[in-house]
Amino acid sequence: MGTRRFTQLDSVWPAGLGRRLGAMLYDGFLVMAIWIAVTVAHLVFFRVVLGQQAEDIGTTAFDIWSLRIMLLFFVSLFFIFSWSRGGMTLGMQAWRLRVQTLDGYSLNWQQGLIRCATAWLSLLALGLGYVWVLFDAERRSWPDIVSKTQTVVLPKK
Numbered sequence: 360m361g362t363r364r365f366t367q368l369d370s371v372w373p374a375g376l377g378r379r380l381g382a383m384l385y386d387g388f389l390v391m392a393i394w395i396a397v398t399v400a401h402l403v404f405f406r407v408v409l410g411q412q413a414e415d416i417g418t419t420a421f422d423i424w425s426l427r428i429m430l431l432f433f434v435s436l437f438f439i440f441s442w443s444r445g446g447m448t449l450g451m452q453a454w455r456l457r458v459q460t461l462d463g464y465s466l467n468w469q470q471g472l473i474r475c476a477t478a479w480l481s482l483l484a485l486g487l488g489y490v491w492v493l494f495d496a497e498r499r500s501w502p503d504i505v506s507k508t509q510t511v512v513l514p515k516k
Contacts, residue, residue: 365465379456382456397426442465443468457511470508474506477505488500489501
C-alpha cells in the first residue's frame with residue numbers, strides 16, 4: 360500500500376494531550392471488541408479444531424501465550440492499517456485527529472509498526488510516552504518522535 364499526500368496541511372496544528380486521550384478512550388472500545396472477537400476465535404479453535412475439553416482451555420502456557428500474542432497482533436494490525444490507510448482510527452476521526460509523516464503523507468507500514476511498538480512501550484511506562492506531549496515544544500509523544508510522525512488536529516468542516 361503506497362503512501363498518499365494529505366490535504367489541509369496548512370490548517371492543522373499539533374494535537375494536545377486531552378484530544379489524544381479522548382481518541383484513546385474511544386479506540387479503547389474498539390480494542391475491547393477486537394479482543395472479544397479474537398478470544399472467541401481462539402476458544403473455538405482450541406475447542407473444535409484441537410478438541411480440547413472446555414475446562415482445560417487456558418490451563419497451559421501455550422494456550423495463554425498464544426492468546427496474548429494474538430491479542431497484541433490483531434490490535435496492532437488494526438492501528439497500523441488505520442494509520443497507513445487514512446491516518447486515523449475511528450476514535451481519532453471523532454476527535455478530528457490525524458497521524459501523518461512530517462511532510463504530510465500517510466504512514467508506511469514500517470512507520471506504523473515503529474509507532475505501534477513505541478505506543479505499547481509508552482503505555483507500559485504508565486503513559487509517560489503520552490504525557491511527554493505536555494513537555495515537548497512541538498507537542499510530540501514518544502510514538503511521534505520515534506516514528507518521525509506527527510499527530511495533528513484537523514479544522515472543523
